[in-house]
Amino acid sequence: MGLFFGFNPIMRVAKLFLRKHPSQxxxxxxxxxxxxxxxxxxxxxxxxxxxxxxxxxxxxxxxxMVAAAAFIAILGFCVGCFIRYQWKQYQYRRSVEK
Structure with missing residues (x-):
């Protein structure tokens, strides 16, 4: 649901347990x-x-692969973030070459 509709029910429930206001x-x-x-x-x-x-x-x-990426994320490194960063760098280098 989070991918297709932008609504994640688990995160909605998790907001109930926040100690501070969500904007903080x-x-x-x-x-x-x-x-x-x-x-x-x-x-x-x-x-x-x-x-x-x-x-x-x-x-x-x-x-x-999904389980390993989740485990690695818990350890502090986001594989998806790294892939997206490399992709954005590639797009930038291609745009500069033109």
């Missing part, structure tokens, strides 16, 4: 969150379709 917290970039969610949805959909087609190894690869 540093907000993350909405575009970056959408990019990360898109990567996760594509990988999970790829895993789901792979399991439906009995491509077990591909299914595990897709789903493990």
């Amino acid at each position: 917290y540093m907000a993350e970039d909405w575009g970056q969150q959408q990019f990360n969610q898109t990567i996760a949805v594509i990988c999970l959909a790829g895993g789901f379709i792979s399991f439906l087609m009995n491509w077990t190894i591909a299914g595990y690869v897709f789903t493990i």
Whole structure:
């Protein structure tokens, strides 16, 4: 729902437990969150379709990539952020060359 409608029910419930007013917290970039969610949805959909087609190894690869990215994010490094940054740098370099 967060990717397609911009509404995340889990985050709505989580707001109830904030100690300060939501505006007092540093907000993350909405575009970056959408990019990360898109990567996760594509990988999970790829895993789901792979399991439906009995491509077990591909299914595990897709789903493990999402789990690994989530674990790495908990450790403090955002894989999706790194990918998006590199993509933006590539786009910038291409625009400068023209």
